[in-house]
Amino acid sequence: MRIRSQFVRRSAAVVAGLALAGSAAALGSLQASAAPSSVQAVQAAATVAAAPTISIKADRATAKAWSKVSFTGKTTGIAASTKVQVQRLENGKWVTFPATTKVTSKATYSVWVQSGRVGVNKFRVVTSKAASSAVSITIVK
Known part of the structure; x- marks a missing residue:
């Protein structure tokens, strides 16, 4: 048992x-x-x-006509050597401005513009993946 x-x-x-x-x-x-x-x-x-972003910062808010205004910024999710294009708001539409640069290996960019259009000018920067917010630059004579 x-x-x-x-x-x-x-x-x-x-x-x-x-x-x-x-x-x-x-x-x-x-x-x-x-x-x-x-x-x-x-x-x-x-x-x-990791949604692509791009920021913009101007070195001044007011500039004399045809003087240089520098824009700098940082990017996220955008590859180095990607083209950055400046645009200006004209009559409610963003128009390509003749200023370009490329994103650096540190995910930054720097570009400058010259404008003779007196008054408030709104600029932004764009890539194929993202657009920055707008910055206002007052151009004076």
Whole structure:
């Protein structure tokens, strides 16, 4: 009888061990199937976080006609050597201004303009992926 009870206990232990192993395997497969979507969620969040941006800052708010006004800025999500184009707001439309530069390896840019158009001039910089906000420069005679 003692042999039989040991056999029953050992058999029960083996069955319990197999059950635990089976549930662990099932849990592992659930985690494995969940892992790709977790990775995809992180990648999607990184993509959203890395939306291309470009900033603009003018070295002055007022300038004499035809004097140089420098614009500088920083970029995110825009590759080095990407073309940066200056635009001016004319009659409600952004018009390409004859001033370009390229994004540096430090994700910055620097460009200057000259304008003879007296009054408030609004400028921005654009790349193929992003546009900055506008800055106002008052040009005086």
